[in-house]
Amino acid sequence: MEPILTKFVREPHCYTLDFYLKHEGYQGLRTALGMKPNDVIELVKASGLKGRGGAGFPAGMKWQFVVKDTPKPKYIVCNADESEPGTFKDHLLMERNPHLLFEGCLIACHAIGAKVAYIYIRGEFLHVQHVLEQQLEDAYKKGYVGKNVMGLGWDCDIFIHRGAGAYEAGEETALLESLEGKRAQPRLKPPFPAIAGLYGAPTAVNNVETLSNVPSILLRGAEWYAALGPEKNGGPKLYCISGHVERPGVYEASMNITLRELIFNVAGGVRDGRPLKAVIPGGSSVPILLPDQLDIQASFDGVAKAGSLLGSAGIIVLDDTTCMVWLAENLLRFYRHESCGKCTPCREGTQWLLNILEKIERGEGEMKDLALLENVAGLIAGKTLCAFGDAAATPALTTLKNFRGEYEAHVREGRCTVPAPWRRRTAAAAHSH
Amino acid sequence: MSFHPKIDYREFHRSTRKMPYDDGKVFAYEPDNRARLEDIAKRYPPEGRKSAILPALYLVQRQLGYISLSSMQHVAEAIGCTAAEVEDVVSFYTMFYTRPMGKFVVQVCRTLPCALRGAERVTEELTTALGIQPNDTDSTGTFTLMEVECLGACDRAPLVMVNDSWHECLQPEDAKKLADDLRARGEDALTGCHHQSPDRAKG
Ligand SMILES: Cc1cc2nc3c(=O)[nH]c(=O)nc-3n(C[C@H](O)[C@H](O)[C@H](O)COP(=O)(O)O)c2cc1C
Ligand code: FES
Numbered sequence: 329m330e331p332i333l334t335k336f337v338r339e340p341h342c343y344t345l346d347f348y349l350k351h352e353g354y355q356g357l358r359t360a361l362g363m364k365p366n367d368v369i370e371l372v373k374a375s376g377l378k379g380r381g382g383a384g385f386p387a388g389m390k391w392q393f394v395v396k397d398t399p400k401p402k403y404i405v406c407n408a409d410e411s412e413p414g415t416f417k418d419h420l421l422m423e424r425n426p427h428l429l430f431e432g433c434l435i436a437c438h439a440i441g442a443k444v445a446y447i448y449i450r451g452e453f454l455h456v457q458h459v460l461e462q463q464l465e466d467a468y469k470k471g472y473v474g475k476n477v478m479g480l481g482w483d484c485d486i487f488i489h490r491g492a493g494a495y496e497a498g499e500e501t502a503l504l505e506s507l508e509g510k511r512a513q514p515r516l517k518p519p520f521p522a523i524a525g526l527y528g529a530p531t532a533v534n535n536v537e538t539l540s541n542v543p544s545i546l547l548r549g550a551e552w553y554a555a556l557g558p559e560k561n562g563g564p565k566l567y568c569i570s571g572h573v574e575r576p577g578v579y580e581a582s583m584n585i586t587l588r589e590l591i592f593n594v595a596g597g598v599r600d601g602r603p604l605k606a607v608i609p610g611g612s613s614v615p616i617l618l619p620d621q622l623d624i625q626a627s628f629d630g631v632a633k634a635g636s637l638l639g640s641a642g643i644i645v646l647d648d649t650t651c652m653v654w655l656a657e658n659l660l661r662f663y664r665h666e667s668c669g670k671c672t673p674c675r676e677g678t679q680w681l682l683n684i685l686e687k688i689e690r691g692e693g694e695m696k697d698l699a700l701l702e703n704v705a706g707l708i709a710g711k712t713l714c715a716f717g718d719a720a721a722t723p724a725l726t727t728l729k730n731f732r733g734e735y736e737a738h739v740r741e742g743r744c745t746v747p748a749p750w751r752r753r754t755a756a757a758a759h760s761h
Numbered sequence: 762m763s764f765h766p767k768i769d770y771r772e773f774h775r776s777t778r779k780m781p782y783d784d785g786k787v788f789a790y791e792p793d794n795r796a797r798l799e800d801i802a803k804r805y806p807p808e809g810r811k812s813a814i815l816p817a818l819y820l821v822q823r824q825l826g827y828i829s830l831s832s833m834q835h836v837a838e839a840i841g842c843t844a845a846e847v848e849d850v851v852s853f854y855t856m857f858y859t860r861p862m863g864k865f866v867v868q869v870c871r872t873l874p875c876a877l878r879g880a881e882r883v884t885e886e887l888t889t890a891l892g893i894q895p896n897d898t899d900s901t902g903t904f905t906l907m908e909v910e911c912l913g914a915c916d917r918a919p920l921v922m923v924n925d926s927w928h929e930c931l932q933p934e935d936a937k938k939l940a941d942d943l944r945a946r947g948e949d950a951l952t953g954c955h956h957q958s959p960d961r962a963k964g
Contacts, residue, residue, distance in 0.1 A: 401806070411913060415911075455925075455927070492854035493909075509812045509850065510849070511853040576917075665775075750881075
């Protein structure tokens with residue numbers, strides 16, 4: 329498939345307004361502004377565009393749910409928090425194709441009747457934010473954002489808001505809290521943001537890649553878009569491939585491609601030709617797939633059928649030197665650190681999971697700890713306000729399910745049975761938090 | 762909020778209240794930072810003025826290097842909220858520093874994709890090269906070492922962020938050289954994409 333989102337990212341100055349305008353820039357917006365908002369929503373619905381932030385919820389439907397008949401303002405909020413481990417596609421899109429995102433934001437605003445879009449970008453992306461700000465200023469100056477957009481008598485503002493280091497700020501209601509100047513902790517749903525979102529007003533929260541898909545749908549139509557991929561999984565998809573592969577990176581493909589093709593053809597296969605041990609196909613929060621499960625469509629539905637999730641399409645590749653207990657421990661350190669503390673099962677449970685995993689990895693585990701792990705993980709999953717809880721329970725559950733023997737070997741031999749030269753050589757310092 | 766007696770939350774947990782750092786000085790924005798804050802506040806509706814708390818804290822940090830006790834009070838007055846609301850935010854987000862930091866805050870990403878490519882070894886080598894443990898600042902105030910979570914560029918692992926800039930694909934054996942180069946040349950020593958030509962993505 330000819331890349332659509334990343335076609336020009338390697339060209340000099342591809343991020344500038346002039347370059348963008350030479351390649352049909354803002355023409356999708358022009359088309360949209362000539363349409364009734366509801367027709368834009370119907371078009372995006374017909375395209376089947378699924379949200380690229382993790383949950384895969386249809387974007388058109390999300391916009392339709394936004395309450396239109398209200399005296400309150402409405403908002404588009406772009407989720408540019410990108411902090412799911414293994415995910416780095418929005419980074420590339422914003423750095424190299426910022427106007428595509430602006431255009432997507434503007435079309436979304438028109439569709440739901442909003443006059444303001446906020447782009448919430450993670451604090452660590454300051455260099456990306458500089459590109460966005462510079463390009464946004466240019467877009468304002470040349471009349472593509474702000475008052476009387478493209479001379480068509482329609483006003484719309486885009487503002488950039490910088491986060492400050494919190495994974496949970498990527499969860500959409502926590503993001504809204506953070507944008508309102510509070511701790512990034514999730515809200516009780518319902519009401520969903522479409523009814524009461526930012527400042528209590530109807531809001532749609534969309535991922536960067538989702539919004540960046542919208543202009544091409546307006547330009548080339550829903551049928552064209554849907555036909556790019558398998559049924560209900562249309563359009564181009566960005567895959568982030570990291571870990572033990574020859575060529576880590578962001579790759580754009582149709583969701584017709586298989587996971588095996590992505591890893592072995594596109595990303596050059598496992599590093600140094602080593603055997604593949606397992607793959608995490610959708611960011612750190614999803615279940616592991618084994619090497620014999622890779623001949624599946626790398627689509628939302630294809631990966632779900634195989635028992636995992638495409639999530640944010642962060643494909644983490646693990647070779648035979650990877651200890652699965654160590655892996656779960658590493659991820660639990662992440663989840664413990666990032667737990668926002670609002671729901672008790674998650675705040676407390678992540679610490680206990682980490683304690684047990686550290687104990688086993690140190691070689692001090694007992695067989696009964698394996699059951700305890702499952703027990704504690706089960707007490708978190710499904711018992712929290714947001715999906716963070718399920719995400720935090722997954723690493724322990726999925727490694728236990730697929731590599732129980734490895735856990736048992738750790739306990740039996742009283743040491744890590746899969747040491748690797750790329751891991752720490754000294755004992756972890758006591759303060760490691 | 763109830764807390765389990767056997768867990769030591771103080772060290773890491775973002776739901777824990779951190780005692781704000783009292784540097785004994787009274788903070789006030791420099792005039793241009795104060796003006797900048799009002800500019801930023803215009804992005805939000807009047808009822809959403811509290812949205813400017815995060816930007817307001819970044820302005821404090823830019824001016825002072827960290828968030829002090831007095832600066833939280835000052836921000837609260839500028840925004841029109843309580844100091845407790847500001848403190849709530851400061852203690853939650855990891856990018857707000859509540860104490861003076863080294864000139865170079867070296868942040869090694871330790872999450873899985875970076876760890877798979879040697880991040881643990883990078884931290885070890887930096888610990889040796891800088892003579893400090895993670896979360897410590899050296900006695901000259903030059904370096905603070907930290908471990909952070911996924912920075913969103915796992916294809917360039919192991920990734921290290923120094924202040925607001927990035928150093929990509931840092932091999933453990935090059936960690937000492939990076940420390941020396943930072944001492945000698947400052948942030949110019951970093952390889953992050955944005956330090957090269959703006960059109961880095963050519964090859
Ligand atoms: C813990 C957690 C973290 C999340 N982090 C992100 C993120 O960094 N970026 C993102 O786009 N979505 C993230 N999401 C998903 C959002 O909640 C939401 O589904 C998404 O922004 C919706 O956009 P979309 O419909 O365009 O996919 C996260 C969800 C959870 C539960
Ligand atoms: S794990 Fe280090 S940048 Fe993602």
